[in-house]
Amino acid sequence: MYRYDEFDHAFVQERVAEFRDQVARRLSGELTEDQFKPLRLMNGVYLQLHAYMLRIAIPYGTLSSRQLRRLAHIGRVYDRDFGHFTTRQNLQFNWIRLEDVPKILEELAEVEMHAIQTSGNCIRNVTADHFAGAAADEVADPRPYAEILRQWSSLHPEFSFLPRKFKVAVTAAPHDRAAVQVHDIGLHLKMNEKGDRGFAVWVGGGQGRTPMVAKKVRDFLPEANLLAYCEAILRVYNLEGRRDNKYKARIKILVHEMGEAEITRAVEAEFATLQGKALTVSAPEVDRIARYFALPDLKALPAVSEAYEAAKRVDPALALFAKRNVHPHKVPGYGILTISLKPIGAPPGDATSDQMGAIADLAERYSADELRVSHEQNLVLPHVKLDDIPVVFAQLQKIGLGSANAGFVTDIIACPGLDFCSLANARSIPVAQRLSERFADIDRQVDIGDLKIKISGCINACGHHHVGHIGILGVDRKGEEFYQITLGGSGDETCSIGEIVGPGFSSDGIVDAVETVIETYLKLRASADEPFLATYRRLGQEPFKEALYVR
Amino acid sequence: MSDDVFRDGAFHAETWSFPKDDEKLPPSGPVAVGKARFLIEIQALRSRNGEIGVVLTPGESLDGIVDHLDRITLVALRFTRYSDGRPYSIARILRDRYDYKGELRATGDVLRDQVKFLLRAGFDTLDVAHAGTREALRSGAVVAMTHHYQPASAETSEGRTSTAPWRRVSS
Numbered sequence: 247m248y249r250y251d252e253f254d255h256a257f258v259q260e261r262v263a264e265f266r267d268q269v270a271r272r273l274s275g276e277l278t279e280d281q282f283k284p285l286r287l288m289n290g291v292y293l294q295l296h297a298y299m300l301r302i303a304i305p306y307g308t309l310s311s312r313q314l315r316r317l318a319h320i321g322r323v324y325d326r327d328f329g330h331f332t333t334r335q336n337l338q339f340n341w342i343r344l345e346d347v348p349k350i351l352e353e354l355a356e357v358e359m360h361a362i363q364t365s366g367n368c369i370r371n372v373t374a375d376h377f378a379g380a381a382a383d384e385v386a387d388p389r390p391y392a393e394i395l396r397q398w399s400s401l402h403p404e405f406s407f408l409p410r411k412f413k414v415a416v417t418a419a420p421h422d423r424a425a426v427q428v429h430d431i432g433l434h435l436k437m438n439e440k441g442d443r444g445f446a447v448w449v450g451g452g453q454g455r456t457p458m459v460a461k462k463v464r465d466f467l468p469e470a471n472l473l474a475y476c477e478a479i480l481r482v483y484n485l486e487g488r489r490d491n492k493y494k495a496r497i498k499i500l501v502h503e504m505g506e507a508e509i510t511r512a513v514e515a516e517f518a519t520l521q522g523k524a525l526t527v528s529a530p531e532v533d534r535i536a537r538y539f540a541l542p543d544l545k546a547l548p549a550v551s552e553a554y555e556a557a558k559r560v561d562p563a564l565a566l567f568a569k570r571n572v573h574p575h576k577v578p579g580y581g582i583l584t585i586s587l588k589p590i591g592a593p594p595g596d597a598t599s600d601q602m603g604a605i606a607d608l609a610e611r612y613s614a615d616e617l618r619v620s621h622e623q624n625l626v627l628p629h630v631k632l633d634d635i636p637v638v639f640a641q642l643q644k645i646g647l648g649s650a651n652a653g654f655v656t657d658i659i660a661c662p663g664l665d666f667c668s669l670a671n672a673r674s675i676p677v678a679q680r681l682s683e684r685f686a687d688i689d690r691q692v693d694i695g696d697l698k699i700k701i702s703g704c705i706n707a708c709g710h711h712h713v714g715h716i717g718i719l720g721v722d723r724k725g726e727e728f729y730q731i732t733l734g735g736s737g738d739e740t741c742s743i744g745e746i747v748g749p750g751f752s753s754d755g756i757v758d759a760v761e762t763v764i765e766t767y768l769k770l771r772a773s774a775d776e777p778f779l780a781t782y783r784r785l786g787q788e789p790f791k792e793a794l795y796v797r
Numbered sequence: 798m799s800d801d802v803f804r805d806g807a808f809h810a811e812t813w814s815f816p817k818d819d820e821k822l823p824p825s826g827p828v829a830v831g832k833a834r835f836l837i838e839i840q841a842l843r844s845r846n847g848e849i850g851v852v853l854t855p856g857e858s859l860d861g862i863v864d865h866l867d868r869i870t871l872v873a874l875r876f877t878r879y880s881d882g883r884p885y886s887i888a889r890i891l892r893d894r895y896d897y898k899g900e901l902r903a904t905g906d907v908l909r910d911q912v913k914f915l916l917r918a919g920f921d922t923l924d925v926a927h928a929g930t931r932e933a934l935r936s937g938a939v940v941a942m943t944h945h946y947q948p949a950s951a952e953t954s955e956g957r958t959s960t961a962p963w964r965r966v967s968s
Contacts (some may be wrong), residue, residue: 253961253964256943257942257944257945260941260942260943260944261942263940264940264941264942268910276929281908284879284880285910351878367880367882396945397947397961398946398947399946400946401942401945401946402914402946403885403913403914403945403947403949404885404886404889404918405885406885407879407880407881407882407885408849443863473963481886484882484883484885484886485858485883489883508889519894524948524952525947525963526962528962531961534961535962540813540967752932
């Protein structure tokens with residue numbers, strides 16, 4: 247993991263002092279709420295329906311046990327004993343007092359954390375593949391580059407007042423778990439024939455009210471040019487992005503309006519003036535940062551664990567957990583274990599302080615002290631011995647987090663929605679809870695197989711509904727909550743934006759409607775091995791539309 | 798415009814005049830005009846006795862200006878709202894691409910919380926109207942970062958660290 251040196255510590259301490267000063271000026275009345283708003287947003291403080299919310303950055307979703315314990319502690323002392331893991335790998339607390347924020351930031355700084363740029367019109371916390379550093383299919387660990395980007399983008403003097411927010415995601419595996427094609431910049435680390443590292447660069451993807459899949463502007467950008475190229479993209483965006491309408495201010499609109507060829511030309515022209523100068527990413531510096539992310543010292547083990555295999559044979563629950571929640575590790579004898587924060591009927595992504603504490607203990611004992619947060623609002627123990635999976639599973643069951651539902655219909659992504667968020671038009675969490683209860687039967691989930699349901703409570707799409715296999719968007723219709731269904735979205739390497747299937751459903755009708763879609767799929771699939779998305783792509787919208795609207 | 802500008806830690810008397818578009822250019826002394834007038838009256842500006850400056854509003858590009866940078870000693874970039882960050886990019890392009898060495902002034906909605914960003918982006922003078930910001934600058938009460946993760950346009954005044962080539966330290 248990255249460790250702060252003196253410089254990093256000094257940086258974060260200064261930022262805490264700066265924000266403390268800003269909060270004091272707000273509390274004394276020197277700053278009006280309007281003047282304070284952009285300042286607090288740059289530090290992750292929102293004013294929500296009931297209270298201030300603080301969003302804490304978890305850079306590229308990597309956490310240590312000590313950091314998770316500190317988050318649990320903050321939940322206990324300053325909030326209501328729980329936190330909410332977000333679709334951008336962050337953690338937010340929903341019941342914070344503004345006057346406590348400087349103290350909380352100090353507590354975070356002690357464990358090398360902060361809340362810088364988790365909101366506001368700036369470069370947001372950089373996200374990455376949540377299996378990064380452990381995945382069997384990655385060409386290299388993408389996190390050193392994410393860390394380099396985190397540093398470069400932190401309080402960047404030129405790019406702190408952009409037209410709109412700006413999100414960067416990094417992946418290094420052919421199977422894209424970081425949804426890079428729906429980010430403002432998506433970076434796909436790869437190796438060329440000579441063994442040099444570089445990036446496919448995607449620009450102008452995004453969700454929100456105008457969802458767009460990014461355009462690939464470079465197939466192989468040499469590693470050395472990473473920052474200069476990003477600086478060029480950001481400069482073109484800062485100067486040319488629309489500022490007349492916040493709904494047209496994201497870079498995706500600029501890419502769309504300028505056209506792929508013209509924006510590429512503008513970026514390349516800017517890049518030509520920046521290339522080879524102070525921002526060159528030198529190999530020694532990459533190596534220096536990469537050493538922080540070295541694979542932990544994992545003892546060599548047989549690829550197959552006899553104890554694990556035997557335990558699975560006698561415990562079907564463990565066998566299912568192994569099948570759904572354990573992914574291949576790059577080191578034989580280890581697995582990547584997903585802790586589902588989606589127990590049946592619970593709000594997606596929430597964890598109590600006690601659960602966080604228990605998970606931190608598990609990570610310390612069984613996962614080389616490391617954790618990841620996924621954009622699917624789950625936690626990950628990246629380095630678990632196969633031998634240890636039965637005991638970890640048993641411990642998770644004890645704290646109510648043993649659901650073997652990773653990637654199943656009940657592994658639902660949902661934004662906080664109208665229960666918390668002042669932007670929302672409709673509630674998301676209760677819909678997720680009712681869907682989860684409807685499909686609680688694990689045999690039914692197994693039968694349905696891979697299916698991603700994603701729910702947003704407004705058009706800003708924090709719940710990623712556009713890339714849900716089944717997406718649900720809450721809208722307000724004359725004061726009543728309605729829910730639109732989109733089908734066929736996907737955030738992976740086969741990225742597609744879901745299509746609206748027809749008129750929305752009432753809060754009472756939405757769960758039945760989703761069930762109708764799923765029952766239709768079960769009838770129409772070519773075989774039990776054909777997942778929902780493949781069936782949808784094969785047949786299109788019609789049979790689903792018919793099932794939903796033609797009675 | 799105020800009658801003084803902040804530079805190098807102190808307020809100094811204004812030396813430039815900014816005639817309105819319908820006012821005649823003064824016969825002598827430093828004078829700065831908007832971009833449209835600059836482009837039309839460049840010959841008149843060049844032939845008079847006095848330094849030349851130009852004032853750009855957000856959205857106005859450097860097209861037509863860069864050819865005359867050798868004669869321009871003030872570029873003032875106007876912030877209509879501090880949250881409109883376009884002038885930062887213009888400033889950096891002037892300093893880094895065109896190697897502009899003259900005065901680069903931030904004017905308009907210039908507030909204490911952006912001072913460090915402005916200085917790092919290459920601005921060297923601030924035209925500050927906001928009373929609280931003026932007081933904070935005068936009394937040295939501005940709380941700002943001195944550790945930075947990226948090279949910017951204040952390269953000559955910032956220190957480096959032994960590791961990490963992008964890190965900078967300012968005073």
